[in-house]
Amino acid sequence: MMKKIMRLITVCLMIIHISGCEKIIRERAEIEEHLFIRTVGLDKADHEDCVNMTIISKIVEAGATAEATRKQAYIVTEEGRTLFEANRKFNAVASKDVFWGHLQYIIIGEAAAKEGLSKYLDFIIRDHETRLTPNVLIVRGVTAREAIEKINTKEFIVSDRLKSLFENHDELSISEDMVLAEIIHLMDHDYTSVYIPCIQLVHRTPWEEIMEELGGKKEYDPMLAGYAVFKEGKLIGYLTEHLSRGLNWVNDKVEGGVIVVEDDRGNQISLEIIDAKVKKIPKIKEDNLSIIIEVEMSSNIVDYEGKEDIFKEEALKDLENKQEKVISEEIEKAIEYAKENGVDILGIGDAVFHKYPVEWNAYKDNWQEDAFKEVPIRVSVKSKINRSYVIKEAIGSQSGVKK
Amino acid sequence: MFDKKKRKKLPKEMIFSEPPDLEKMTLTFNNIKKVLGKSADFKTRKVFINLDKKMTVELVYLEGLVDQKSINEYILKPLEYGKRFKDIENEKQVIHEIRQGAVYYISQKKRIHINDVISDIIDGNAALIFDHEKTAITFDTLQYEKRNVTEPTGENILKGAKDSFVETLKVNTATIRRKVRTPNLVINERIIGKQSKTPVCLIYIDGIVNKNIVAEIKRRLSQIETEGVLTTGIIEEALVKEKGYLFPKVHYMERVDTFCSNIIEGRVGVIIEGFPIAFIVPVTIVSFFQTPSDYSQNFIIGSLTRILRYSLMLTTLVLPGFYVSVATFHPEMIPTELAESIAASKQGVPFPIYMEVFIMLIAFEVLIEAGLRLPKAVGQTVSVVGALVVGEAAVNAKLVSPGVVLIIAITAIASFAMPNQDFSNALRVWRFVLAIFCSIIGLFGLAVGAILILFCLAAIESYGVPYLAPYVGSKSYQYEDTIIRMPNKYDAFRPFFLKTSNKKKGE
Numbered sequence: 067m068m069k070k071i072m073r074l075i076t077v078c079l080m081i082i083h084i085s086g087c088e089k090i091i092r093e094r095a096e097i098e099e100h101l102f103i104r105t106v107g108l109d110k111a112d113h114e115d116c117v118n119m120t121i122i123s124k125i126v127e128a129g130a131t132a133e134a135t136r137k138q139a140y141i142v143t144e145e146g147r148t149l150f151e152a153n154r155k156f157n158a159v160a161s162k163d164v165f166w167g168h169l170q171y172i173i174i175g176e177a178a179a180k181e182g183l184s185k186y187l188d189f190i191i192r193d194h195e196t197r198l199t200p201n202v203l204i205v206r207g208v209t210a211r212e213a214i215e216k217i218n219t220k221e222f223i224v225s226d227r228l229k230s231l232f233e234n235h236d237e238l239s240i241s242e243d244m245v246l247a248e249i250i251h252l253m254d255h256d257y258t259s260v261y262i263p264c265i266q267l268v269h270r271t272p273w274e275e276i277m278e279e280l281g282g283k284k285e286y287d288p289m290l291a292g293y294a295v296f297k298e299g300k301l302i303g304y305l306t307e308h309l310s311r312g313l314n315w316v317n318d319k320v321e322g323g324v325i326v327v328e329d330d331r332g333n334q335i336s337l338e339i340i341d342a343k344v345k346k347i348p349k350i351k352e353d354n355l356s357i358i359i360e361v362e363m364s365s366n367i368v369d370y371e372g373k374e375d376i377f378k379e380e381a382l383k384d385l386e387n388k389q390e391k392v393i394s395e396e397i398e399k400a401i402e403y404a405k406e407n408g409v410d411i412l413g414i415g416d417a418v419f420h421k422y423p424v425e426w427n428a429y430k431d432n433w434q435e436d437a438f439k440e441v442p443i444r445v446s447v448k449s450k451i452n453r454s455y456v457i458k459e460a461i462g463s464q465s466g467v468k469k
Numbered sequence: 470m471f472d473k474k475k476r477k478k479l480p481k482e483m484i485f486s487e488p489p490d491l492e493k494m495t496l497t498f499n500n501i502k503k504v505l506g507k508s509a510d511f512k513t514r515k516v517f518i519n520l521d522k523k524m525t526v527e528l529v530y531l532e533g534l535v536d537q538k539s540i541n542e543y544i545l546k547p548l549e550y551g552k553r554f555k556d557i558e559n560e561k562q563v564i565h566e567i568r569q570g571a572v573y574y575i576s577q578k579k580r581i582h583i584n585d586v587i588s589d590i591i592d593g594n595a596a597l598i599f600d601h602e603k604t605a606i607t608f609d610t611l612q613y614e615k616r617n618v619t620e621p622t623g624e625n626i627l628k629g630a631k632d633s634f635v636e637t638l639k640v641n642t643a644t645i646r647r648k649v650r651t652p653n654l655v656i657n658e659r660i661i662g663k664q665s666k667t668p669v670c671l672i673y674i675d676g677i678v679n680k681n682i683v684a685e686i687k688r689r690l691s692q693i694e695t696e697g698v699l700t701t702g703i704i705e706e707a708l709v710k711e712k713g714y715l716f717p718k719v720h721y722m723e724r725v726d727t728f729c730s731n732i733i734e735g736r737v738g739v740i741i742e743g744f745p746i747a748f749i750v751p752v753t754i755v756s757f758f759q760t761p762s763d764y765s766q767n768f769i770i771g772s773l774t775r776i777l778r779y780s781l782m783l784t785t786l787v788l789p790g791f792y793v794s795v796a797t798f799h800p801e802m803i804p805t806e807l808a809e810s811i812a813a814s815k816q817g818v819p820f821p822i823y824m825e826v827f828i829m830l831i832a833f834e835v836l837i838e839a840g841l842r843l844p845k846a847v848g849q850t851v852s853v854v855g856a857l858v859v860g861e862a863a864v865n866a867k868l869v870s871p872g873v874v875l876i877i878a879i880t881a882i883a884s885f886a887m888p889n890q891d892f893s894n895a896l897r898v899w900r901f902v903l904a905i906f907c908s909i910i911g912l913f914g915l916a917v918g919a920i921l922i923l924f925c926l927a928a929i930e931s932y933g934v935p936y937l938a939p940y941v942g943s944k945s946y947q948y949e950d951t952i953i954r955m956p957n958k959y960d961a962f963r964p965f966f967l968k969t970s971n972k973k974k975g976e
Contacts, residue, residue, distance in 0.1 A: 082909055094911075096822060097796045098815040102808055126813035167801025168808065195801070 100165035101140075101156075104225035107210025108186045109175040111145045117178070117186065118145050119152035120211045121164060124223050139223045143211050149189035166195035171228050172202045172246065174262075175209035179294060179301035183260065184253065191250060198247040201232060204264040204294040206304060216267055216286040231265070231288055236321035239339070240310045241290040253299065257415030257433045260296040261313065264304060265289060297409050305403065312400030315393060316359060316412045318344040325365060327388040329381070333372030337365040337389055340452065346417040350425055355437070357414055361393060361447040367454040377458045382451050390447040397445045410434045414441070496583045496603045498527040501596075504587055505531075516545060516597070518563055519554040526563070527598045534593035536612035539574075544595065544608055547572045560599040567597075567606055576609035588666070615640060616745075621723045624888065628765040633723045638668055638742035641725075645672060645738075648729045653677070659690060661704070665697030669704060672738040679735065679968045682751065682932045686737055701744055708739065708750050714925035715898050716936065717891030720749040720756055727761050735969035751932040753966065755939070755951050757892040758782070763954050772953035778886060779952055785883035786896050786922075789830060790907035790915050792876045793823045798911030815870040823908035825869045829877040830901065832859050938966035 107120035120143040142159055146152030156164045169190070178186055190196050205213040217224050232243040241263040252260045267286040292310030295303050305313055314320045325337045342363035349356050367385075370376065376385070404411055415433050419426045429437040494500045498513075505511045510532040518524040526548075530540070548554065553571040557563055568579065578594075580586045586596050586605045593611030598604075618640065621633035634641050642656050657671040669690065673683055686708065693707045701721070709718045722728055723746050731749045732738050739748040749756075758778050763771040795802050796811060803811065818825065836855040843851055860878075863869045880900070887893040899922055906914035929936035939947045949960040963969045 079905065079909075094797050096815065097800055097808065098812040100800055100808075100812065102800075102805060102812065104805055124809055126809050165800060168805040170805070197801075 095163065099163055101160050101162035102165050102168045104168055105171040105173060105214065105223075105228070106169060106190075107143075107173045107175065107214045108149070108178050109143075109209045109211055110177040110181055113145065116145050116147055117149055117152060118143055118209075118211060119149055119156075120214055121156065122214055122218065122224050124225075137223070139218050141214060141218065149186065153189070166190075166193055167197070169196050169200045170225050172200050173210040173213060173224075174202065174204050175211070175213070176205060176207055176301065177209065179204050179262075179296070181300070183249075183296060183299045187246070187249070187253075191246065198250070199245050201228070201243050202246055202249050202262050203228075204262050204301070206264050206266045206291060206294070208267060213265070213267060213288070217288050219285055227288060228265075231290055235263075235290055237323070238290075238311075239314050239320040239323040240292050240307055242314065242319050255416070257410055257419060257430075258413065259409035259411050259434065260299065261293040261305070261411045262296070264291055264294040266291040293411075295407070295409055295411060297407060302407060302409070305400070308396050309399055309403060312396035312398070313404075313411060315342070315344060315361060315397050316346070316400060318342070320344075320363075324368075325389050325392050327385060327392060329372060329374065329376060329385070331372060331374065333370065333374070335367060335371070335376070335385060336369035337385070337451065338368045340364050340366055346412075346414060348414070348418040348421050350422055355418065355425075355429070355441050357417070357441055357443045359397060359443060359445045361397070361445070361449075363393070363447070364450040364452050365389065366452050370454075370460055373460045373462050375459050377454055386449050386451055389451070390449050393447045393449070394445045397447075401443050401445075405439050408435050408439060410438050414438065414443070491584050491587065494583045496581060496586060496598070496605060497600050498529070498598045500583055501529060501586065501590075501598065504583075505529075505590065510534075516548050518548055518557060519551070520549050521557075524557065524560075524563070526560070527600070528595060529590060529598060530595040530610070531590060531593070534613055535595050535610040539612075540595050540608075540610055543574050544572055544597075544610075548597075560602045560604075564599060564602060564604060564606065572608075574608045578607050580605045580607055591666075618644065623890075624722065624724050624727075624760070626724070626760070626762050626765070629761050630724070630726045632725050634725060634728075634740065634745045634747055636743050636745050638670060638740060641740050641747070642670060642672075644725050645729060645732075648725060649674070649732060654732075657687075659687075661690065661693050662695055662697045665699060667698040668742045669698065670740050672732060672740065674732055674735075677733070677735045677963070677969050677971045678737060679970060682967075683737055685932055686739070686750065698741060698743075701741065701746060701748070704739060704741055705748065708748065709931065711930055713929060715895040716754070716926065716929060717757070717889065717895065718750070718752060718929065718931045718936070719891075720752040720889065721746050721891065722749065723747070724761060730761075730764075731756075735963050735967045735971075751934040751967070752936075753934060753938045753964075754926065754936055757887070757889045759950070760888045768954050768956045775954060776952060778888070781883040781886045782896065785880050785887070785893075786900055787903060787915065787919075788876055788880050788883070789826045789900060790903035790918065791912075792873070793826050793904055794907040794911035794915055796822045796872075797908070811870075811872050814872055817867045818870045819867070820869075822870075822873065823904070825873040826877070826904055826908075827901075829859075829869055829873050830880075830904065833877055833881050834897070933968075934966050939964065942966065 101121075101123050103121045103123045105122045107118075107122075109118040109120065110116075111118045120141065123140045125138045125140045142156060144152040144155040144159070146155055153164060172187075172190060174183070174186060187202075190200075191198070208216075214224050217227055219227070235241050235243055244263055249260060249262060252258045265288045268289045269286050292304060292306040293313060294301055295305055311320065311323065320339060320342045323339045325339065327335055327337065329335060340363075342361065344362075345360045347358045347360060349358065367376070374381075376382065401412065410433065415429075415438065418429065491504070494504075502511075502513070508531075512530055512532050514528045516526050516528050518526065528540070528544070551571055553566050554563065557566065564579070567577070578585075578589065580589065580596075581604055586598070586607060589607040590596050593609070593613070594607040595610045596605045596607045599606075615637045616635045618632045618635055620631045632644060634644070645656075646654065651674060653675040655671075655673055655675050657673075658668050659671075660666050661669050671683065671686060671690075689707050689710065690704075693703065695703050698704060705719050711718065720731070722731075725747075728738055728747045728749065736749050736751065739750070740746075758775060763775055766774075796815075800808050815822070820828070832855075836851060836859070839855075840848060840851045860874055864871050864874060884893050884896060887896065899918075902921075903915060903918040906918040908914070910917075926937055927935075927941065935942035939951065947962065947965055949955040954960075961974055962972055963974055965972070
């Protein structure tokens with residue numbers, strides 16, 4: 067009996083392992099047969115109703131030592147009527163199976179974004195290999211293919227550069243790293259509109275020009291430039307700098323940044339945002355809906371042009387007031403933009419729905435076009451300046467001499 | 470036909486006479502000579518009592534086993550020159566005088582059966598044979614060359630006793646006695662093996678040990694029917710009757726202090742004449758992760774090293790299978806950079822990853838086996854050739870990818886961190902089983918394999934003690950000395966699962 071079982075097991079193992087039928091076990095593939103892609107670019111193709119898909123993969127050629135190991139970017143674009151068709155076409159070109167499991171960045175070209183998001187994201191969401199964690203971003207002004215080609219350098223491929231870009235998003239808080247799942251969430255509700263971080267290609271490092279003269283390739287830098295705003299899934303415009311920070315304030319996504327104010331003599335002071343808490347409080351009184359946006363933030367003095375002693379209570383109070391004014395202006399501009407275009411990117415509908423699920427029915431239909439434009443939104447900012455870091459008085463104020 | 474031809478050619482001298490039947494023989498010098506006299510080391514000497522030529526007895530011993538000096542001094546001298554033998558007339562009086570202390574020798578026995586005399590002589594006694602009285606008196610004059618108590622070779626420790634067991638049973642029991650001085654220490658001796666007649670000692674402490682376990686061990690040892698105890702396997706297999714699924718159910722050790730601490734905990738020890746190793750039953754899986762240095766260091770350090778040991782056990786068991794399944798079935802689980810470099814290093818290697826892993830695992834086993842067999846002088850070559858050829862050259866020749874070499878190296882090193890070699894051997898086999906499962910259905914196979922191992926472990930029981938105790942099966946939780954080692958004040962009880970007759974330590 068035991069012998070028979072052992073024979074059976076041996077035969078099964080041999081069938082599975084040694085026979086030529088590779089596909090006897092589904093999903094088994096050697097690791098080098100995969101083409102790991104970390105960045106995909108999605109574009110509108112020249113042909114009617116066609117899409118362009120650009121993939122970039124790092125080809126590593128292992129050498130005996132670390133120096134001998136060569137890295138090379140591999141960029142291919144395929145056209146297809148749908149994304150999946152384009153995806154399958156890669157297999158004919160690439161001799162490897164495109165593996166979506168490591169996808170980190172989805173770059174959508176401007177033209178494609180204007181055409182509509184859902185067409186481009188459906189395959190990526192539906193496919194079982196991809197996760198819901200890749201960052202989505204729009205490139206302003208160019209196609210995704212162009213952006214990928216321009217950002218890519220010899221040392222760093224696209225995903226490396228984008229990674230460091232998104233890691234530093236909180237330095238200015240004008241944009242954010244939004245993953246696919248968040249965008250799905252925004253797309254799924256009829257009371258929200260989609261906003262996606264956008265990048266811009268800038269060409270500003272002068273030594274690159276010297277390189278170009280010497281025969282090098284002209285290189286561009288990606289820059290996080292606020293948000294692209296969508297209405298009903300189609301790109302309608304961009305929020306930049308202060309406007310996009312205003313949006314971040316409302317959505318409680320500010321983690322850092324700089325606020326520049328002037329003291330009474332016109333000297334500029336830089337305040338570093340240390341922490342910020344924002345609450346959106348909807349209120350319904352006698353069938354009238356109103357929203358209060360409460361911002362609580364604190365900052366530190368990091369930079370001061372003048373020589374006055376600003377480390378006094380009244381001076382600090384004055385600075386706090388000015389800072390509050392800057393913030394509420396930013397927020398109000400963002401609100402104005404949202405109301406003008408009838409896009410609730412501020413998450414106000416969401417807040418109302420969760421606080422007043424019953425009363426929400428009255429606003430449910432046509433929230434973005436109608437009720438949202440009418441609802442009064444009050445902004446109240448409470449701010450505090452904590453400290454001025456290492457020195458209290460400015461240098462040159464000669465406070466040391468007095469003592 | 471072949472047999473018949475051969476038998477005819479045998480010379481007459483080669484045909485042995487039937488061994489004499491000891492039961493029917495009477496105790497005389499000639500009979501003893503008949504039994505033992507064919508051997509070269511059998512020596513006799515005629516002793517003239519009080520130098521009287523009429524009164525002679527025979528002194529019989531085996532050369533090399535006895536201390537001749539003490540025979541001269543303490544046996545021959547009093548017999549031939551002692552004043553108490555002056556008025557002796559017959560052998561009976563001689564025996565009487567000897568028993569009364571005329572010969573001052575500490576261990577002397579009066580024997581009337583030839584069986585006893587012969588086994589005494591073989592044990593290293595010198596026997597005085599009184600033919601007329603059919604009596605013999607044997608003196609324990611055993612002395613032979615023995616190895617000194619040395620440092621243990623297999624289990625080294627920085628802070629702790631350096632003595633280990635030696636081949637001589639009596640030395641071992643003496644070492645144990647010196648460490649455990651309670652009068653309750655019982656050293657129960659029995660003889661096993663028809664030809665080898667090896668003494669085997671059961672060692673336990675009365676009043677602590679579970680008597681049922683001792684009785685069961687005694688029963689199992691008495692059932693042994695063997696020609697000789699020349700490998701420890703005979704005793705080990707007799708001690709273990711239950712299924713083990715390759716996991717060891719007897720703990721071997723060469724350190725006396727570990728042995729003694731196990732005895733004090735309420736376990737039973739077995740030592741065998743001729744082996745510098747002792748055995749402990751019953752064992753649980755926890756004891757294979759304990760080393761004496763855990764207890765001689767600060768409890769935090771001890772606990773950390775023990776946690777390390779547990780995780781190394783998991784590593785050595787699971788890592789090859791995990792690598793196979795992650796690299797072939799779930800590349801999304803590997804960090805992107807790593808996946809890319811693994812894929813790059815795998816480029817050009819013709820075999821699938823599971824084949825590479827099996828090849829390397831087998832190569833590793835070959836290296837171990839070859840290293841064991843080689844004489845010390847050329848032992849270095851295996852590691853040099855193994856490391857260079859199997860590692861460097863195989864990678865350069867694109868036979869295996871560097872990732873697999875690294876994985877197997879980690880597995881190998883982790884396996885050497887196991888304190889017990891038997892346990893490590895079990896892991897070696899299970900590692901293959903897991904790797905096969907993983908090569909079929911990936912991480913799912915790993916899960917199935919892990920459940921199978923757990924199932925097997927949970928099914929093992931030795932002497933009524935669950936193998937996984939105290940993690941399972943104990944009514945009250947007793948985790949003071951498991952994955953972590955608590956300070957001694959918290960470890961107040963003997964292991965409950967041993968069902969010792971005395972629960973609390975220090976009572």
